[in-house]
Amino acid sequence: MYQKILVPLDGSNRAEKILPHVEELAAHYQATVTLLQIIPPAGDILTAGVITPLPDQLDSEKKLAESYLNSIKAGLQAKQIETRTRVVVSGQVADAIVKIADEEKINLVAMSSHGHSGLSRVFYGSVAAGLLHQIDRPLLIIRSRKVK
DSSP, X not given: OOSEEEEEOOSOTTGGGGHHHHHHXXXXXXXXXXXXXXXXXXXXXXXXXXXXXXXXXXXXXXXXXXXXXXXXXXXXXXXXXXXXXXXXXXXXXXXXXXXXXXXXXXXXXXXXXXXXXXXXXXXXXXHXXXXXXXOOSOEEEEEOOOOO
């Protein structure tokens, strides 16, 4: 049923609350898990009306994201769960998730709601709500509580 599961993560403990659910589903269905982190182009600068990314900052953010996802990947692989990672740069988080789900022929998108807090939540809006209106495949959303 679920052969490919997409798990968007933002680096927060709250977003990672979905992982035990994904582990159980992946083990049961022998599914491949794709861990996804979306990096916002927030480090861009405005020059003469043109937005230009700061290459060094973007490269650094990509490397951090890859390292983060690889650490989670190692934990899943230790449990015999086939795992892949993807890092994408996009200002439209929900749109990027839908695009990756289409590209990867994902059967289930699994995520925690309220992975972002504070100003980043204002910047992103509600990713979960955006996905509910756009996604054309099963979506598992768990509500995570604030981690103290």
